[in-house]
Every structure is written in structure tokens, then in C-alpha cells.
Amino acid sequence: xxxxxVIAALLASACFALPLTVQAAEAGKNEIxxxxxxxxxxxxSITKHxxxxxxxxxxxxxxxxxxxxxxxxxxxxxxxxxxxxxxxGTSSRERPVSFFFNGGPGAGTAxxxxxxxxxxxxxxxxxxxxxxxxxxxxxNPDSWLPATDMVFIDAVGTGYSQPLDPKKAAEAFYSVTKDxxxxxxxxxxxxxxxxxxxxxxxxxxxxxxxxxSVQVAxxxxxxxxxxxxxxxxxxxxxxxxxxxxxxxxxxxxxxxPTFIASHLSQTGKLTPQAVDEAYHYALGPYLTTIANAPxxxxxxxxxxxxxxxxxxxxVEIITKEMGEPNPFAHDVRSRDGRLYGIYDxxxxxxxxxxxxxxxxxxxxxxxxxxxxxxxxAYSGYLANELGYKTELTYDLLNMEVNSAWKFTSSGSQLxxxxxxxxxxxxxxxxxxxxxxxxxxxxACPFGTTRWxxxxxxxxxxxxSLHLYEGGHMLxxxxxxRAALTRDVSTFYNDTSR
Numbered sequence: 001x002x003x004x005x006v007i008a009a010l011l012a013s014a015c016f017a018l019p020l021t022v023q024a025a026e027a028g029k030n031e032i033x034x035x036x037x038x039x040x041x042x043x044x045s046i047t048k049h050x051x052x053x054x055x056x057x058x059x060x061x062x063x064x065x066x067x068x069x070x071x072x073x074x075x076x077x078x079x080x081x082x083x084x085x086x087x088x089g090t091s092s093r094e095r096p097v098s099f100f101f102n103g104g105p106g107a108g109t110a111x112x113x114x115x116x117x118x119x120x121x122x123x124x125x126x127x128x129x130x131x132x133x134x135x136x137x138x139x140n141p142d143s144w145l146p147a148t149d150m151v152f153i154d155a156v157g158t159g160y161s162q163p164l165d166p167k168k169a170a171e172a173f174y175s176v177t178k179d180x181x182x183x184x185x186x187x188x189x190x191x192x193x194x195x196x197x198x199x200x201x202x203x204x205x206x207x208x209x210x211x212x213s214v215q216v217a218x219x220x221x222x223x224x225x226x227x228x229x230x231x232x233x234x235x236x237x238x239x240x241x242x243x244x245x246x247x248x249x250x251x252x253x254x255x256x257p258t259f260i261a262s263h264l265s266q267t268g269k270l271t272p273q274a275v276d277e278a279y280h281y282a283l284g285p286y287l288t289t290i291a292n293a294p295x296x297x298x299x300x301x302x303x304x305x306x307x308x309x310x311x312x313x314x315v316e317i318i319t320k321e322m323g324e325p326n327p328f329a330h331d332v333r334s335r336d337g338r339l340y341g342i343y344d345x346x347x348x349x350x351x352x353x354x355x356x357x358x359x360x361x362x363x364x365x366x367x368x369x370x371x372x373x374x375x376x377a378y379s380g381y382l383a384n385e386l387g388y389k390t391e392l393t394y395d396l397l398n399m400e401v402n403s404a405w406k407f408t409s410s411g412s413q414l415x416x417x418x419x420x421x422x423x424x425x426x427x428x429x430x431x432x433x434x435x436x437x438x439x440x441x442x443a444c445p446f447g448t449t450r451w452x453x454x455x456x457x458x459x460x461x462x463x464s465l466h467l468y469e470g471g472h473m474l475x476x477x478x479x480x481r482a483a484l485t486r487d488v489s490t491f492y493n494d495t496s497r
Contacts, residue, residue: 037392038079038162041066045387048088051119051139054146054489059088060119064388067189069156069182077172080186081160083109083386084151084194085119096148096200096229096496099187101155101216103208103237105179106402108159108395109152110378111371112206116234116475116484117144118152120385122377124476130349130365132373137381142478142485147492148202153186155179155212157401159394175406180215181223187216188224200229200496207444207472210236214417217424217431230432230495232488235444235472239416240407242448245324249291252324254447256282256311259325261439261446262345263312265469275439275467278310279447290323327442330362341365344471345440366473367397418452425459432495433463436484438474464491 044065051058063086066079087095100112114122114137121140125131144150154161156173163169173182191197201220205213210233220226237243245251260278264270286307289295295303300319307323308315317331325332330353333340339351343366352363363369375396382388424431435453437446446467453463466487468480475481 036162036164036166038164040390040392041079041081041160041162042388042390047386049119049385051143051145053119053139053141053143056146058145060145061086061088062119062386064382064386066161067186067193069185071172076164077168078156078161078163078182080153080156080182081162082151082153082186082190083113083118083382084149084190085145086149086194087145092194092196093198094200094496096202096492097191097196098144098148098150098202098204098232099183099190099216100150100152100204101183101209101212102158102206103210103212104158104397104402105155105174105208105212105405106158106398106400107207108154108375108378108397110159110374110394110396111473112204112234113152114374114378114381115473116142116481117150117204119143119145120381121481122374124370124373129476130347130370132370135370135373135377137377142482144485144488147489149196149199151187151190153183155401156182157395158398159396160390160392162392170404174401174404176211176215177219180212180219183212183216184219184224184226187220188226191226201226202230202232202492203228204232204234205236206234208237209233210238210444211240211417214238214420214424218420221424221428227428227431229430230434230491232434232436232491233449234436234484235438235441235474236435236449237444238421238449238452239418241416242451243444245326249287249324252290253282253287254451255325255327255442255445256286257447258345258440258442258445259311259313259327262340263310265346265440266312270439270469272467279450281310282447283451286323294322326359328359328362330357330359333362339363339365341471342442343367343473344438345442347440347471366471371473372396418456422456422458425456425462430495431459431462432491434488434491435463435465436474436487437465437467438470438472438480439467440470441472441474443472 047062049060063084066081068076069078071077100109102109102111119140120137122135123138125134156163157169203213203216213231213233217228242251242254257278261275264274304318305315307318334351337351337354338348341347342364349365375394379394435449437449453465468474468483470477470480
């Protein structure tokens with residue numbers, strides 16, 4: 001897997017289901033072509049369930065279906081798939097509703113739904129959490145349903161969301177701004193169809209979903225006249241220039257605390273204080289050294305030996321990398337016959353190429369390994385428990401979408417969302433942002449979000465940064481998932497009034 005691909009790829013207790021087919025969930029579905037992949041999407045399905053979570057027995061309704069996007073001429077352009085969970089017997093005026101999306105670009109929402117917040121969870125074996133073949137569905141005691149209704153939306157070209165004309169999809173949807181506008185319209189359609197205009201509204205994005213959440217919030221405000229109450233970002237990419245350390249000392253400094261935190265965890269020395277010291281070292285003496293001329297002789301040996309001790313990486317690798325280890329390089333990830341993950345630098349598999357291999361061919365154990373289990377688990381869950389059956393394959397990670405993505409427009413760099421974020425925090429005094437990062441995430445290191453928060457001039461006090469033991473998908477660790485849910489519940493309680 002190439003560095004570009006990894007960076008961009010960058011996202012009663014037992015349930016029972018009583019399927020109710022919805023014949024006309026929205027006007028105009030009969031306009032949809034009866035040909036192509038979109039024609040394989042069935043009519044909406046509504047099912048009733050119960051879940052025990054947060055110390056309560058919750059009755060809720062699940063709605064699996066689609067909304068139709070239209071082009072400027074009013075013609076259908078895409079069918080956007082979603083799964084909504086709404087708590088029964090509550091006032092929609094006071095009940096928060098959150099809209100979830102993953103990242104990639106090109107990832108479906110199965111990760112967040114079955115991994116973090118939904119009423120069902122995909123559990124991996126405790127003795128081998130990297131073993132996707134033994135994963136199974138169970139009720140999620142850490143579901144966010146006690147705190148908020150939830151709508152999980154697949155981006156066009158991912159999951160079950162289908163463009164009506166695949167030849168026009170890249171131009172219509174696969175860019176930073178057009179994707180944000182499409183999500184904003186899909187959210188507005190769902191809100192209007194379900195009468196949820198008065199509810200507190202939140203966005204939840206993972207990985208590239210950090211960029212997407214800012215774009216969607218801005219598009220909702222400017223194009224749909226809807227101001228969100230809050231944004232939750234999980235392992236977000238916000239400024240992608242910090243995610244590639246090729247000839248980029250700042251990116252190397254952002255990644256170093258993750259190397260150090262991973263080593264601290266593996267040696268039983270991980271504490272918030274130790275991580276804080278690592279961050280200040282990285283942005284202080286370390287950055288000063290690597291941003292200047294490379295050290296020579298005894299100075300170089302002393303610097304590289306110190307880095308090796310701090311990170312646990314072999315001193316010969318640190319020396320080869322001239323003090324800026326590339327997190328995506330095979331020889332940086334490989335040691336003692338084990339290959340460590342980009343998405344969790346404490347998690348490893350036996351290295352199939354311990355003798356070395358080109359970086360682009362080095363396997364990544366999360367996206368290419370156990371994480372793939374989310375796709376089949378989600379399609380089975382939709383069919384067997386939510387009554388939504390289709391011949392389509394759930395597109396968990398669409399790399400064609402990823403490779404077609406336009407990160408720039410008219411020469412402008414659009415992947416730096418800080419300008420938009422600063423504007424919204426100034427315009428919207430009620431806007432609050434919750435950011436969750438894993439200590440061991442090399443894909444979107446926690447240093448990048450800490451630095452970004454520290455450099456927001458207005459509203460930084462409304463941005464909270466939370467760090468958890470785990471990687472990019474920090475919620476795969478039960479203790480971290482439970483802690484995330486507790487913290488998010490407090491966030492909703494404090495910001496939805």
C-alpha cells in the first residue's frame with residue numbers, strides 16, 4: 001500500500017426485528033432508472049428493536065433506506081443510502097440527532113456503525129483482535145443511542161450509495177467541496193422528511209471525515225440554512241499537509257509523539273504526563289534539530305541513539321532515516337519478526353517479508369486485514385436484522401473513488417480546513433467540537449490535532465481534545481470504546497441544551 005493511498009484512505013439486550021416495507025419513502029423514486037446498480041437497491045425497510053445500554057432498556061426504530069439527490073436540472077443523480085436509529089417515545093424537538101460518515105475518501109459507514117456507536121457491535125476475539133474471521137455481532141453496551149438519535153450515511157460511491165450515472169460521478173461528487181454539498185443536501189432531505197428541524201444537530205466524522213465534517217457543516221450553514229450544534233471528530237484528518245513527512249520536518253515532529261507513546265505503552269510506562277513531555281520534546285528540541293542541517297559525527301550518534309531509546313526503533317533504522325522515521329516504511333514497521341500497523345503502532349502480525357520489501361507492497365493489517373470483516377458483517381446485519389436485502393456488494397472501501405478524488409480546486413488547497421473552522425467558531429457561538437484521538441495512530445497522529453487546536457485564535461475553548469489507548473479505530477478496544485461513549489455523552493448533555 002503506497003503512502004498516498006494510506007494517507008487518503010484515510011474512517012432486552014437481544015435485538016429483534018419486525019420488517020415493515022416502506023413502499024414510498026420519498027416522492028419521485030419512480031423516476032429512478034430501472035437499469036444500473038442503483039436499480040438493485042430495494043425499497044426502504046423499517047424495523048423495531050430493543051437494546052440495553054447506559055443502564056436502560058431502550059426501544060428504538062431502525063430505518064434503512066435512501067434519499068435521492070438531484071442535479072441542477074432536477075433530475076435524479078444519486079441514491080444515498082442511510083441507516084437511522086431513533087429512540088421511541090421521545091420528543092424530537094429536544095432529542096439530538098447525529099449524522100455519521102466515515103472517511104477514506106471511499107469508506108462506508110460500517111466502521112462507525114458496527115464499531116463505535118450503533119446498537120450492534122462487531123466484536124473481535126480478545127486473544128487475537130487482529131483475527132477478523134472470528135469476529136461476531138453482539139449488542140453494543142456502549143451505543144450512543146441513550147444520548148442521540150443517529151443517521152449513518154454512506155458517501156456516493158461507497159457502501160450502498162449509488163450514482164445514477166457512474167460516468168459522471170467523479171465530476172459530480174468526488175471532490176472536497178462537492179462531497180460536502182452532497183452530504184449537506186442528503187442531511188437536509190432526511191431532516192425535512194422526518195420533521196427534525198427543531199432538534200439539536202450534530203455531525204460525526206472519522207479520519208477524512210474530519211475534513212468532511214467541516215465542509216458539511218459549512219455547506220449546511222451556507223447552502224441549507226442549518227447551523228449545527230456540534231461536531232465530533234474521531235481520529236480526524238484536518239490538515240493533510242501534516243500527514244506526509246517526506247521533506248516535511250513539521251510532519252515528522254507531529255508523528256514523533258505517536259512513536260514514543262507506542263513504545264511507552266509496550267514498556268508499561270504510558271501516562272498522560274509522559275505523552276505530554278513527548279509532545280513538547282517533538283515540537284521543541286527535536287524539531288529544531290531536524291529543521292536545521294543534519295547533525296554530524298558525535299552529535300548525530302547522540303541524537304539518533306536518544307531517538308532510538310525514546311521510540312524503541314532500532315538505532316540503525318533511525319540513522320538510515322536521518323532522525324525522521326517514515327511511519328509507512330516497511331523497515332520502520334518491521335522488527336523482531338513482527339510487522340506493526342500504521343493504524344495502531346502497538347498492534348502487529350508476523351512479518352511475511354522480514355527480509356524486506358518495497359514499501360508499496362508492505363501489507364497493512366487493519367484496512368487489508370481484520371478491518372475487512374466490517375463489510376460482510378454489515379451487509380449481513382442489514383439483510384438479516386434490518387430487512388434490507390440487495391444483490392449489491394457493500395462497498396466498504398472503494399479505492400476507485402479514492403484515486404479519483406480531487407483535493408484541490410482552481411489551484412487552491414482545500415484539505416486545510418482551519419480557515420473554515422475558524423470562521424464557523426467565530427460566527428456560531430454555540431458550536432462545540434469534540435475530537436477523539438488514539439495514542440497509537442500513525443495515519444492521523446494526535447499531535448496534528450493538538451497543534452491545530454492550539455492555533456485556533458477564536459473558540460479554542462469550545463474544542464475539546466480527548467486521547468485514548470488505541471489506534472485509528474480506537475473503538476475496537478472495549479475499554480476505549482466505553483470511555484469514548486462516556487465522554488461523548490457528557491459532550492451531548494453539555495451542548496444540546
